[in-house]
Amino acid sequence: MFDTMQVxxxxxxxxxxxxxxxxxxxxxxxxxxxxxxxxxxxxxxxDIGKLPELCELLGVTFxxxxxxxxxxxxxVEKVLEGEPVTVRExxxxxxxxxxxxxxxxARQAQETGEEVDIGSLVAxxxxxxxxxxxxxAEQLGENDIKQVQAxxxxxSAQTLGKLARKxxxxxxxxxxAMAPFLEQADLDELAGTLADQEQPDLKQLAxxxxxxxxxxxxxxxDRLQAQGLTWKQLLPxxxxxSxxxxxxxxxxxxxxxxx
Numbered sequence: 001m002f003d004t005m006q007v008x009x010x011x012x013x014x015x016x017x018x019x020x021x022x023x024x025x026x027x028x029x030x031x032x033x034x035x036x037x038x039x040x041x042x043x044x045x046x047d048i049g050k051l052p053e054l055c056e057l058l059g060v061t062f063x064x065x066x067x068x069x070x071x072x073x074x075x076v077e078k079v080l081e082g083e084p085v086t087v088r089e090x091x092x093x094x095x096x097x098x099x100x101x102x103x104x105x106a107r108q109a110q111e112t113g114e115e116v117d118i119g120s121l122v123a124x125x126x127x128x129x130x131x132x133x134x135x136x137a138e139q140l141g142e143n144d145i146k147q148v149q150a151x152x153x154x155x156s157a158q159t160l161g162k163l164a165r166k167x168x169x170x171x172x173x174x175x176x177a178m179a180p181f182l183e184q185a186d187l188d189e190l191a192g193t194l195a196d197q198e199q200p201d202l203k204q205l206a207x208x209x210x211x212x213x214x215x216x217x218x219x220x221x222d223r224l225q226a227q228g229l230t231w232k233q234l235l236p237x238x239x240x241x242s243x244x245x246x247x248x249x250x251x252x253x254x255x256x257x258x259x
Contacts, residue, residue: 003067005042010065012040014058028057048079048096084108091120094127102127110135118147125154134159145170149177161186168193172204179211188216195223202236209240217241 015025026036029050038044046054055062066073075089079101090097090105106128109116116136125133134156140148145167152160164182167175168190179187191212194205205224209217217240224234238246 003042004045006067007045007065008040008042010060010067011036011054011058014060014065015040018058020057025057029054045096048076048093048098048101051076051096052080086114087116087124088114088120091123094123097127099127103129106132118151122147122150125151128154130154130156138162146174149174152178152181155181157183157186164190172207176207179208182211184213184216187211188219191216191220192223195220195227200224200227200229202233206236206240209237212240214242 015022020028022036022040023033026033029036029046031050035044035046039046051062051065055065058065062077063069063073066076071089072092075085075093076096078085078089079093079097085101085105087105087109090102094102102124106124108114110132118140121128121133121136133151133154137148137151137155137159140163145163148163148167155163160178160181161183164175164178164186167178175190182190187208191205191208194200194208205220209220212220217237221234221237221241224237
């Protein structure tokens, strides 16, 4: 990815050398003053189609503006010349690319069987169709599952549920990171899976509890009680229970003489 802070400094330096204000540069570029301000602060990059005009107005070469012949610079040049780019190349400069260019890269990747890594998917997710993201995400291996939460807002509920089940077996922290995006039915099913283990991990269940509804929590407690767990063992879940459910739990699990 481009170092947007460095590019912003170069734009500012070249603009000052041309004795132009940000407003003047914005007027000549046909963009807002805020756009130029964001470029110079490194908050955003100029649209790729604006780069030739920007370089001409500032009197600098493209290589000077972007800091040499980096892989990112080569990708931008390919796009400007109308050449196709791979998904990996598009991911390097995604914020600068028109959405159609990103979608075309994804389409070509599907047709050619191009291998797409999780980092590229995350970078391009805001610009890709959900169907494509779903198909690519379902092919992720165990080593990629830690990064899948970054894709969660862009995936269908069905695909996210599949990935959550995979994470539940491999990386509980990644599973919990996906929990806010899961449907209630998936959360209930996965909580039940944890509860039905031979030795339920109460810490894991407590991590999932904030995402469960009151009715789901009560059913979960019933399943755990059916396995013979005492109220002392179930204390990690107590903060997430309603007062009524907590009283019911104490009555069901307490035995004479037990404090």
